């Protein structure tokens with residue numbers, strides 16, 4: 001049984017941030033990761049031309065304050081500052097249709113209404129409560145909620161939305177956000193392909209039981225996604241029912257990206273966006289030519305993405321072809337070929353994409369983040385009150401947990 005000061009469970013953005021802080025402090029620690037790679041929901045793969053494709057996080061949200069921006073700059077990694085297509089009305093070809101213009105106005109008005117209501121309200125109704133009666137674009141409002149929160153408005157806490165802080169500045173890393181995060185953890189001590197099954201914190205030391213043996217530690221940082229905590233995929237002894245129930249109040253929404261090779265790429269304007277439909281919730285958002293590349297990134301969310309995941313990978317491609325055929329013709333759509341897709345709900349070590357507080361459950365984030373006995377710490381995007389669902393939120397919670405764990409180790413001699 002190996003013995004460490006701190007064991008970090010999970011090598012995603014939070015676990016890597018914690019590991020780096022522990023390393024800088026000279027602590028004895030080990031990161032234990034179930035997958036055969038680090039990064040978790042930050043996941044870059046090579047595209048057909050070798051250029052990076054982000055199947056998980058892609059945007060440095062609140063970029064000018066985002067710690068990953070500084071990490072990129074310090075590492076000499078180039079940052080792309082092109083504003084994202086959702087901040088402008090820019091379609092890939094021709095002019096937006098009158099319905100697209102009206103739908104965009106409806107989205108903006110709804111967002112403002114929701115922000116106002118959320119900031120001043122004392123109750124925590126579902127966000128769907130604020131859809132104006134008879135709203136013709138109610139389907140699109142729900143679709144956008146599935147892209148933003150991973151779930152439909154009826155499942156979204158307005159209080160949680162109001163707490164989210166975003167500067168509105170969004171940058172990207174052409175070589176991949178996932179690659180940047182994994183690069184930050186490249187020289188950390190990580191044991192890959194080692195799922196943690198049980199954490200026994202009943203004795204003076206904590207026993208972390210994995211498939212390849214038990215590790216002991218004086219402090220442990222758990223960074224796994226809420227879907228896994230709620231399903232009690234790691235057993236705690238003594239049990240931690242408050243953590244399981246807080247995680248259940250913060251379920252993982254679902255967002256999946258499908259990349260398609262774009263035929264006749266030069267005839268489409270780079271960095272533009274189109275909704276498959278502005279009248280349905282069951283639709284995708286298509287980002288044309290990200291970084292100017294001959295690709296389309298199709299974004300699917302919520303219950304619709306779950307449905308497609310169950311139907312298999314081809315269902316995503318069929319849906320994209322059908323929606324884009326309606327706009328650019330059947331011949332064009334036939335020539336769209338899939339390049340990469342990741343199904344995050346089916347992913348054994350995630351179970352979804354990013355957390356969303358159910359109505360009435362915004363305070364579960366603080367409950368989840370509270371340490372147990374000042375030696376068992378929780379981190380990960382869902383623990384962030386102001387930057388949840390993001391890679392920088394995960395980073396900040398990882399740093400906070402590392403500071404707590406270091407204090408725990410110092411105050412508890414072996």
Ligand SMILES: Cc1cc2nc3c(=O)[nH]c(=O)nc-3n(C[C@H](O)[C@H](O)[C@H](O)COP(=O)(O)OP(=O)(O)OC[C@H]3O[C@@H](n4cnc5c(N)ncnc54)[C@H](O)[C@@H]3O)c2cc1C
Pocket residue numbers: 009010011012013014015032033034035038039040041042055056057058059060061194195196197223224225228233234255256257344349350352353354379380381382388389390391392394
């Ligand atoms: C499609 C998509 C798009 C996104 N877009 C953005 C974006 O543009 N910008 C942004 O900021 N964020 C975005 N996100 C969210 C962002 O990727 C996540 O919030 C962040 O990466 C979460 O990091 P984490 O460390 O909290 O969790 P994770 O990355 O899930 O890390 C937890 C780690 O724990 C491991 N693990 C799980 N169970 C066990 C176990 N039993 N034993 C050992 N290890 C275990 C997992 O394999 C994983 O590596 C997106 C996510 C997705 C899926």
